[in-house]
Amino acid sequence: MTTTPTASETAPAAPLPSSLDVQETPVRDQPPPTGLRPHPSDAALRWHPRHTHATDFRILTHRALIRTAAGSSRTRRFAECGHRWWLWQSTTTADRYQLRRGACHDRLCPACSTVRAIRMRAVILDWIGHDHVRCITLTLRHTADRLMDRLDRLYACFRQLRHTPAWRKYVTGGIGFVEVRRNPNTNTWHVHLHVLAKGTWWPQADLAATWKAVTGDSDIVDIRLLVQPHAAASYVTKYATKLVGPDVHNSDRAFDEYITAIKGRKLLVTFGTARSLKLLTVPPDPDWQCKGDIDFLISHDCIPTWVHDHALAALATVPDNVHVYDLYCDPDTG
Numbered sequence: 001m002t003t004t005p006t007a008s009e010t011a012p013a014a015p016l017p018s019s020l021d022v023q024e025t026p027v028r029d030q031p032p033p034t035g036l037r038p039h040p041s042d043a044a045l046r047w048h049p050r051h052t053h054a055t056d057f058r059i060l061t062h063r064a065l066i067r068t069a070a071g072s073s074r075t076r077r078f079a080e081c082g083h084r085w086w087l088w089q090s091t092t093t094a095d096r097y098q099l100r101r102g103a104c105h106d107r108l109c110p111a112c113s114t115v116r117a118i119r120m121r122a123v124i125l126d127w128i129g130h131d132h133v134r135c136i137t138l139t140l141r142h143t144a145d146r147l148m149d150r151l152d153r154l155y156a157c158f159r160q161l162r163h164t165p166a167w168r169k170y171v172t173g174g175i176g177f178v179e180v181r182r183n184p185n186t187n188t189w190h191v192h193l194h195v196l197a198k199g200t201w202w203p204q205a206d207l208a209a210t211w212k213a214v215t216g217d218s219d220i221v222d223i224r225l226l227v228q229p230h231a232a233a234s235y236v237t238k239y240a241t242k243l244v245g246p247d248v249h250n251s252d253r254a255f256d257e258y259i260t261a262i263k264g265r266k267l268l269v270t271f272g273t274a275r276s277l278k279l280l281t282v283p284p285d286p287d288w289q290c291k292g293d294i295d296f297l298i299s300h301d302c303i304p305t306w307v308h309d310h311a312l313a314a315l316a317t318v319p320d321n322v323h324v325y326d327l328y329c330d331p332d333t334g
């Protein structure tokens with residue numbers, strides 16, 4: 001549904017503070033540029049160009065995953081993000097192979113979150129099409145409750161809001177992103193839901209009254225129209241890539257509580273006309289098939305000799321900033 005914007009609800013898009021591109025620097029064997037005190041678990045986090053912009057955050061996250069017993073396989077995948085290589089074979093050209101760096105796909109990995117946001121943004125922009133969308137921010141009144149309880153309540157209230165006649169009148173569908181912040185001075189959690197919604201103009205005062213009726217104590221809401229597609233894209237990128245800030249990860253206790261509270265919980269919600277969007281699904285690539293971890297394949301001698309030899313040579317020389325390496329060779333000539 002497309003509506004005409006009014007001057008009062010039109011807001012300029014705020015510029016993003018950073019690029020979507022993963023920063024890559026071809027430097028080898030450089031220690032982590034961090035001021036953190038060393039910890040035995042840091043040895044698992046070899047410095048890597050995939051993560052130059054978030055080294056301290058990765059170290060703190062890795063320590064928190066260990067403290068919260070997040071699972072050995074998840075913790076290992078997180079630590080090894082970008083370090084391992086996987087062999088892929090073309091399904092259309094049998095003698096064509098690629099080495100691709102592995103990724104952990106963890107929601108707490110900044111590099112993987114960025115890649116996921118690029119994919120998510122394309123899906124959402126396709127869903128928006130030529131329609132106008134609004135961004136709605138819903139906030140719960142601050143309390144001293146545990147984060148887990150705050151999130152439970154936010155989700156329950158949002159579910160209840162979507163069943164109100166007013167919501168059904170003004171909103172046809174959308175995507176909600178959860179934002180978690182913490183006040184380190186009061187040790188209180190602040191949770192917000194940022195919603196990208198299709199529908200018609202909804203007076204802010206009416207929305208506030210509806211949210212107050214649902215929550216019983218919270219009437220702080222914001223709603224504004226995003227006229228330009230890039231504004232919607234920036235909105236998606238901002239909240240899809242947003243990880244917790246220093247107010248959370250600089251406190252072991254707070255970071256542990258955060259990781260425990262979001263475990264197994266969706267941090268984005270789709271509803272209405274956006275419910276069927278596949279935001280987190282990696283689209284299949286019919287032209288390539290993953291054969292396995294190259295170290296395993298080499299050690300078990302289960303790939304063609306020329307691939308074995310070329311892979312070994314490539315792994316010894318491939319620059320740090322290369323993430324896909326083509327292995328193409330005529331097996332008859334080597």
Ligand SMILES: [Zn+2]
Pocket residue numbers: 078081082103104105106109110111112
């Ligand atoms: Zn990762």
